[in-house]
Amino acid sequence: MNHFRCHSPEHEFSRRQVLGTLVGGAAGLGANGLLNPVVADELKSQQKSVLLIWLDGGISQFESWDPKPGTEFGGPFSAIPTSLPGIHVSELMPHTAQQMHHLSVVRSMCTKDENHSSGVPRILRGDPKNRGVTYPYLGAAMAKLKGDSQSEIPNYIWVKPGSGGFIWQHGGFLGAEYGALALGDGKPPVHINRPPEVDDVIDQSRNDLRKQLNARFRNRRRGAEVNAYESSFEMAEKLIRRKDLFTDFTPQQLERYGSHHLGRHILQSKRLIEAGALFVQCHSYHWDTHADNFNMHLDLVPQIDKPFAALIEDWHESGMLDNVLVLLMSEFGRTPKINQRMGRDHWPEAWSLCLAGCGIRRGMVLGKTTDDGVWVDTTEYDIGHIFHTVFGAMGIDSLGAEYHYNGQPLPIAHEDCVPIKELLA
Amino acid sequence: MMLDVTKAWSDKEIRYEQQLTACRFSPCGQYIVAASLDFDLQRWNLDTDERTSLSGHPTWIGDLAFHPDQRRLYSVDYQGGLFCWDYTQAASQPLWKKTAAHVSWARKIAISPGGSYVATGGNDCVVKLWTADGQPVAEFPGHEGYIFSLAFHPDGKSLLSGDQVGSVRQWEIPSGKQIRTFDLTVLHTRKENFLAHVGGVRSLAINASANLLACGGMTNAKSNAFCPGDPLVVMLNFGDSTEKAQLKPSQKADGPINSMCFLPDDTLAGIGEGAMGASLAFWKADQPAPVHSIKISSGYQVDLHPDKLRLAISRFQSNGRGGNGRHATPETYLSNDGVIDIYHLYDQPAVDGDAAT
Numbered sequence: 001m002n003h004f005r006c007h008s009p010e011h012e013f014s015r016r017q018v019l020g021t022l023v024g025g026a027a028g029l030g031a032n033g034l035l036n037p038v039v040a041d042e043l044k045s046q047q048k049s050v051l052l053i054w055l056d057g058g059i060s061q062f063e064s065w066d067p068k069p070g071t072e073f074g075g076p077f078s079a080i081p082t083s084l085p086g087i088h089v090s091e092l093m094p095h096t097a098q099q100m101h102h103l104s105v106v107r108s109m110c111t112k113d114e115n116h117s118s119g120v121p122r123i124l125r126g127d128p129k130n131r132g133v134t135y136p137y138l139g140a141a142m143a144k145l146k147g148d149s150q151s152e153i154p155n156y157i158w159v160k161p162g163s164g165g166f167i168w169q170h171g172g173f174l175g176a177e178y179g180a181l182a183l184g185d186g187k188p189p190v191h192i193n194r195p196p197e198v199d200d201v202i203d204q205s206r207n208d209l210r211k212q213l214n215a216r217f218r219n220r221r222r223g224a225e226v227n228a229y230e231s232s233f234e235m236a237e238k239l240i241r242r243k244d245l246f247t248d249f250t251p252q253q254l255e256r257y258g259s260h261h262l263g264r265h266i267l268q269s270k271r272l273i274e275a276g277a278l279f280v281q282c283h284s285y286h287w288d289t290h291a292d293n294f295n296m297h298l299d300l301v302p303q304i305d306k307p308f309a310a311l312i313e314d315w316h317e318s319g320m321l322d323n324v325l326v327l328l329m330s331e332f333g334r335t336p337k338i339n340q341r342m343g344r345d346h347w348p349e350a351w352s353l354c355l356a357g358c359g360i361r362r363g364m365v366l367g368k369t370t371d372d373g374v375w376v377d378t379t380e381y382d383i384g385h386i387f388h389t390v391f392g393a394m395g396i397d398s399l400g401a402e403y404h405y406n407g408q409p410l411p412i413a414h415e416d417c418v419p420i421k422e423l424l425a
Numbered sequence: 426m427m428l429d430v431t432k433a434w435s436d437k438e439i440r441y442e443q444q445l446t447a448c449r450f451s452p453c454g455q456y457i458v459a460a461s462l463d464f465d466l467q468r469w470n471l472d473t474d475e476r477t478s479l480s481g482h483p484t485w486i487g488d489l490a491f492h493p494d495q496r497r498l499y500s501v502d503y504q505g506g507l508f509c510w511d512y513t514q515a516a517s518q519p520l521w522k523k524t525a526a527h528v529s530w531a532r533k534i535a536i537s538p539g540g541s542y543v544a545t546g547g548n549d550c551v552v553k554l555w556t557a558d559g560q561p562v563a564e565f566p567g568h569e570g571y572i573f574s575l576a577f578h579p580d581g582k583s584l585l586s587g588d589q590v591g592s593v594r595q596w597e598i599p600s601g602k603q604i605r606t607f608d609l610t611v612l613h614t615r616k617e618n619f620l621a622h623v624g625g626v627r628s629l630a631i632n633a634s635a636n637l638l639a640c641g642g643m644t645n646a647k648s649n650a651f652c653p654g655d656p657l658v659v660m661l662n663f664g665d666s667t668e669k670a671q672l673k674p675s676q677k678a679d680g681p682i683n684s685m686c687f688l689p690d691d692t693l694a695g696i697g698e699g700a701m702g703a704s705l706a707f708w709k710a711d712q713p714a715p716v717h718s719i720k721i722s723s724g725y726q727v728d729l730h731p732d733k734l735r736l737a738i739s740r741f742q743s744n745g746r747g748g749n750g751r752h753a754t755p756e757t758y759l760s761n762d763g764v765i766d767i768y769h770l771y772d773q774p775a776v777d778g779d780a781a782t
Contacts, residue, residue, distance in 0.1 A: 292652045
């Protein structure tokens with residue numbers, strides 16, 4: 001029996017829980033790594049970050065990046081011009097429209113999975129060919145490929161609504177140490193404050209004891225398990241030292257980004273990235289508008305429009321946008337057909353996503369859909385293309401670099417896909 | 426004919442190639458007009474089945490209403506437009522239009538019983554009162570959510586408006602003085618993890634003797650994504666604002682009661698929405714369960730014919746497989762349809778052949 005395995009991936013996060021959850025997922029850690037260590041060192045020497053903003057459930061492409069007003073499936077919203085001449089987006093995105101010259105939008109996404117349960121991990125793992133292994137999520141992959149274990153901030157942080165915890169499953173075959181540190185509601189670990197009765201001397205003593213026990217534990221187990229255990233503890237310790245990252249936002253910040261969940265979470269993600277986090281995934285739930293799609297998008301889209309536009313503008317002005325790649329997407333788009341509850345269902349056949357920042361060409365709309373928005377009318381792009389492109393933008397040779405898992409070389413992105421050169425700066 | 430909703434039967438189904446939302450009989454009883462998702466009004470002559478499109482709205486039409494002069498028809502749209510048409514003419518040009526009657530969506534419209542006033546409401550949370558010629562009379566601010574429903578009092582001296590967050594307000598006409606508010610927050614849900622308000626007072630109906638006010642929608646919504654909830658009508662004693670009963674459909678459904686109307690005997694007809702179907706239900710004011718129910722696909726509006734013996738509903742009609750994913754070729758991927766059913770609210774007369782047997 002493995003006493004360390006936790007069957008609840010999203011429990012409340014604390015140092016103790018991190019210790020308890022991580023090691024169980026470390027089974028199978030072995031000779032995982034890049035085939036070429038020199039490449040790995042080169043990658044890790046660069047200071048680049050990724051912010052993935054994930055609208056879980058699927059934002060409608062019609063009501064965002066690819067409006068088709070006046071057409072059979074277009075819905076009630078109109079299209080507005082953007083800062084890119086000739087390019088229009090939904091009227092629900094007036095702030096983002098003014099930042100379009102900083103963005104690249106792909107309107108010709110065509111993916112394979114129409115279900116959430118399989119589609120979300122499939123998309124976030126890059127939908128690789130089935131090789132009998134579980135691939136890492138993009139954040140875990142990035143932590144492996146570019147992460148710095150000495151970084152003051154954990155490499156892969158997941159800002160999400162609800163509860164937090166250590167989500168070791170995201171590490172896939174790379175192992176638990178590459179899992180996501182989830183900050184429930186963007187808040188710090190619940191035990192971030194050391195109890196007042198524990199002074200520096202006591203704290204040092206208990207850390208020494210922990211290390212001693214780990215050393216004994218290591219003698220009886222595979223080293224990788226202990227490494228994972230240690231790294232999870234260090235992850236918690238790092239954040240404990242950075243309480244400054246979790247102070248209240250100013251009224252001005254909340255006015256600019258919005259005081260709702262997504263506004264706050266994007267602000268929190270921005271802080272973490274600016275503090276040195278390699279990869280932050282900022283998650284928003286409840287975009288799965290099978291009913292009342294139009295009333296819901298009327299209220300939902302402004303919640304991403306305003307903070308996203310503010311983020312892009314702020315990072316452009318500060319120069320951060322040159323070093324941070326921002327990816328805004330869902331697991332699929334929504335059906336052209338309007339259903340019996342005035343909703344739109346899941347539509348992987350033709351949808352849109354947005355990239356901006358580090359390594360990405362600015363002011364670009366790639367691909368198009370048919371006039372009625374139902375199908376892709378140009379080259380179709382799968383999520384594998386996006387993984388290649390993100391890796392490429394981050395300076396990773398996605399066609400050359402490989403993972404090495406138990407002697408098996410594994411491509412870091414789908415081998416039938418390539419980077420989208422048009423998107424790369 | 427004796428009104429008997431338990432014997433309701435339909436002999437007319439009008440199908441259109443786009444979903445139909447609002448629908449109403451003309452006061453003369455000869456036409457039925459419906460709003461379709463292709464931005465047009467569709468007018469059917471009930472005698473000949475001839476259809477004419479009234480085109481001009483730049484987006485979806487939120488609602489429509491007939492003036493009692495048997496000539497004018499009004500409609501509002503999701504860009505804030507207010508249009509006036511001569512529905513007796515084939516020409517599709519509006520008599521006049523106000524393209525920015527409201528900021529953002531104009532969702533609902535109602536005509537005062539004598540035809541002196543037109544009331545509109547929408548996403549700017551303001552009820553606006555107009556003359557029948559479209560001149561502004563007054564604005565009634567105060568709602569804190571989108572205005573989803575409007576109904577004039579039968580005496581024409583006040584107006585009721587219902588909103589997204591479960592408030593119903595009664596306004597004096599034409600002054601706009603707020604007479605009172607009704608708490609219908611049972612029809613609104615906003616849980617801590619929701620990104621949006623769900624539900625709202627989707628429909629209002631007041632009976633001819635003005636002692637009953639029905640407020641329709643749904644309660645206990647589970648999420649802002651699928652928006653599943655329990656359809657509900659709250660029946661109020663209009664005089665003292667007390668709750669008389671909570672009416673629920675007998676057919677399983679998960680969406681709001683979108684539209685209601687009182688019949689001459691104060692039976693309430695209501696139509697709801699549901700992912701797996703819904704119902705046209707008939708309730709007595711004090712009985713939670715309907716006295717009769719007809720299973721339908723999702724319905725959007727119910728309207729009583731001027732003869733008080735017929736009822737029209739607009740409803741969803743699937744056009745090929747829906748749901749997630751493609752399940753169709755480009756040639757067979759089509760929008761869903763809309764249907765208007767016309768029900769007779771009395772026992773179906775026996776035809777000659779039946780009588781012979």
